[in-house]
Amino acid sequence: MINIYDIFDRVLMEASRRVKQFFKKYASRLAIVVIVLVSVISPLSGSDHTKASLYDGAPLIPLTDEIVTVGPKKVEIKLTESLYQAEQKAKQEQLAARQSVILAYNVKYADPGLAVKREWAKKAASAYNIDWKILEAVWRVESGMRWKTYVTSYAGAMGPCQFMPGTWRGYAQDGNGDGIKDVSDARDCLFGAAKLLAVNGAASGNVVNALLRYNYSYAYVEKVLAIAKTL
Incomplete structure (x- = not known):
């Protein structure tokens, strides 16, 4: 059951x-x-x-059906120079600066040509009452009539007229009136050379004695006189 x-x-x-x-x-x-x-x-x-x-007190933002399109953000990428590029740039700038200085120097002291050089020789010779041909002949023998030069001889003579430092201190002149007695500038050293020759006899007609005081060598004297006769 x-x-x-x-x-x-x-x-x-x-x-x-x-x-x-x-x-x-x-x-x-x-x-x-x-x-x-x-x-x-x-x-x-x-x-x-x-x-x-x-x-927490934050404002409520109402919901809408509006569609908002957000564009991509523009990111500016700044390319920086590498150390090598910076060094090369600095070297190029230094080279350009040196070249500009050299260019300015060459423009300022460019060879003006024979006519201008001769005028300066005549001007300096006239200032000290000596023959310009003797002065130009000395200039030719000493440096080939260089206009601006820092060349120093093995003995220490300087400039276009090849002055010894001690001699230049005694006869230094400011031929171009720039306020500087520059032994490397032909315009100054020509006036200094003219003064040296004049003081040592050239102004009174004793050219040989003056040339011997300039360079004590009779071979030198003969060479200068021979060149002067061709001018």
């Missing part, structure tokens, strides 16, 4: 077992659903004070 109570107990046990299986299987999903529902319902049912506390 089947006991009704036994059947009822079995049904309850089976139902309990199925309920446990259901919650075990879907418990995590149910928990998520509950959390979502709570988070949605709570702000709607709260007071204004609660709403304000959620946003």
